[in-house]
Amino acid sequence: MKPVNIGICGLGTVGSGVYNILQRNAKQINSRANAAICVTHVGSRRDNPACDIGETRVSRDIFEVAKDPTIDIVVELIGGTSVAFDLVMMSIKHGKHVVTANKALIAENGAEIFAAAEQQGVIVAFEAAVAGGIPIIKALREGLAGNQINWLAGIINGTSNFILTEMASKGRAFPDVLAEAQAKGYAEADPTFDIEGIDAAHKLAILASVAFSIPLNIESIFVQGITQLEQLDIGYARELGYAIKHLGIARQSGEGVELRVHPTLVPAASLIAGVNDVLNAVMVDADALGSSLYYGRGAGSEPTASSVLADIIDISRVLENPPATWVPALGCPLEVLTAQKMIPVADIETCYYLRFSMLDTPGALSNATKIMADAGISIEAIIQKEQPAGIDYVNVILVTNRLPERCLNAAVSEIEDLSTVQGSVTTLRLEHLDQ
Numbered sequence: 001m002k003p004v005n006i007g008i009c010g011l012g013t014v015g016s017g018v019y020n021i022l023q024r025n026a027k028q029i030n031s032r033a034n035a036a037i038c039v040t041h042v043g044s045r046r047d048n049p050a051c052d053i054g055e056t057r058v059s060r061d062i063f064e065v066a067k068d069p070t071i072d073i074v075v076e077l078i079g080g081t082s083v084a085f086d087l088v089m090m091s092i093k094h095g096k097h098v099v100t101a102n103k104a105l106i107a108e109n110g111a112e113i114f115a116a117a118e119q120q121g122v123i124v125a126f127e128a129a130v131a132g133g134i135p136i137i138k139a140l141r142e143g144l145a146g147n148q149i150n151w152l153a154g155i156i157n158g159t160s161n162f163i164l165t166e167m168a169s170k171g172r173a174f175p176d177v178l179a180e181a182q183a184k185g186y187a188e189a190d191p192t193f194d195i196e197g198i199d200a201a202h203k204l205a206i207l208a209s210v211a212f213s214i215p216l217n218i219e220s221i222f223v224q225g226i227t228q229l230e231q232l233d234i235g236y237a238r239e240l241g242y243a244i245k246h247l248g249i250a251r252q253s254g255e256g257v258e259l260r261v262h263p264t265l266v267p268a269a270s271l272i273a274g275v276n277d278v279l280n281a282v283m284v285d286a287d288a289l290g291s292s293l294y295y296g297r298g299a300g301s302e303p304t305a306s307s308v309l310a311d312i313i314d315i316s317r318v319l320e321n322p323p324a325t326w327v328p329a330l331g332c333p334l335e336v337l338t339a340q341k342m343i344p345v346a347d348i349e350t351c352y353y354l355r356f357s358m359l360d361t362p363g364a365l366s367n368a369t370k371i372m373a374d375a376g377i378s379i380e381a382i383i384q385k386e387q388p389a390g391i392d393y394v395n396v397i398l399v400t401n402r403l404p405e406r407c408l409n410a411a412v413s414e415i416e417d418l419s420t421v422q423g424s425v426t427t428l429r430l431e432h433l434d435q
């Protein structure tokens with residue numbers, strides 16, 4: 001068997017998982033790769049990693065791994081976009097293939113990285129960057145290569161899903177669950193990327209590029225996190241037969257492509273509504289296959305390492321083949337990727353959940369529903385909640401038909417201007433994920 005030498009940079013959660021699986025499953029991995037895969041150099045500043053690296057060469061300076069002439073594949077598992085970018089670019093320059101789990105790096109710097117890789121004739125693989133252990137990149141790029149992808153919708157941030165699951169199932173408050181997610185190591189010490197939707201946006205940019213053969217485009221994504229979500233709305237949504245999930249949605253139509261990340265009401269009976277805790281899932285609607293769902297662990301040491309190893313094996317299999325025979329990183333050659341019109345969020349069409357507080361007086365509700373009717377908006381469901389004695393306002397909850405966001409916003413402004421309506425209207429998007 002030909003030897004393939006691996007250099008791992010970063011022996012943290014994922015790096016140590018890669019090392020451990022490689023030791024445990026060496027026989028199967030080598031026979032599948034038809035190569036003797038061996039970690040021969042590690043770049044790490046940790047003295048006590050969660051794996052036994054024996055006599056493997058260790059460099060404190062990770063760039064020594066990129067420069068090591070004996071290394072075939074550099075595995076970047078340090079995270080971030082500054083040092084990681086320099087490491088990946090240096091590895092490419094030295095003719096190394098690269099495997100990374102770094103979604104921020106690929107989403108933000110992927111264009112430059114893939115161009116450099118193409119020029120140097122090396123592979124940059126990133127299966128672990130989206131949905132951890134779920135092989136969704138391979139599914140889209142290879143399994144569904146004969147399909148036109150209509151849309152995909154995913155729960156692609158485990159921390160947000162854990163928080164929403166706890167809020168919905170146990171009625172817990174957001175800050176309380178966030179503190180637990182941090183204590184359990186699900187959320188980063190600075191959890192902004194998780195709860196503000198930025199991490200999900202990075203992943204959605206990568207998914208959309210592979211699904212629609214468009215350039216990576218993080219700037220065009222509408223991003224809303226879960227920090228503004230109220231327990232009250234989770235409860236009302238449940239009464240109406242919906243669960244609230246934080247989804248990344250990419251849709252392609254004749255008008256262009258829409259990319260958005262936001263809390264979304266989905267039917268409680270739908271498969272995606274049953275994806276709970278830290279688990280991830282991506283639903284894909286493709287013209288030939290129809291709908292399919294990819295579900296599993298989106299994070300964690302060995303689940304994520306599982307995807308890193310799949311990339312290492314893939315590269316090892318084709319090392320000696322000419323680059324033209326390799327599966328392109330984003331599913332087609334870079335020059336074939338075609339920018340499409342990005343649909344602004346005001347022009348997207350979906351259904352909506354609205355909640356507002358209204359004076360409990362005759363005619364108040366009909367004034368609000370008349371505004372909706374005049375705007376051509378149908379009300380699919382409505383509930384009015386009595387407040388405790390002594391409070392003159394009631395909560396009104398509406399579910400609308402499918403309509404452009406621009407039309408909804410105009411009607412919402414008019415409702416907010418009514419003298420009988422107190423405060424602002426809470427608006428959440430609602431998807432049936434079947435159209």
Ligand SMILES: NC(=O)c1ccc[n+]([C@@H]2O[C@H](COP(=O)([O-])OP(=O)(O)OC[C@H]3O[C@@H](n4cnc5c(N)ncnc54)[C@H](OP(=O)(O)O)[C@@H]3O)[C@@H](O)[C@H]2O)c1
Pocket residue numbers: 009010011012013014015043044045046060062076077078079080083101102103128129132298299300301304
């Ligand atoms: N954890 C997951 O479940 C998961 C899932 C999917 C994708 N990912 C991605 O995988 C990557 C790694 O994540 P992780 O969770 O394994 O992170 P981690 O546990 O923090 O490990 C990163 C390791 O890299 C080391 N490191 C950072 N900068 C370094 C430098 N300049 N020189 C040498 N070592 C350096 C750190 O050393 P110190 O210990 O000294 O800080 C740490 O040991 C990230 O891009 C992340 O987004 C992670």
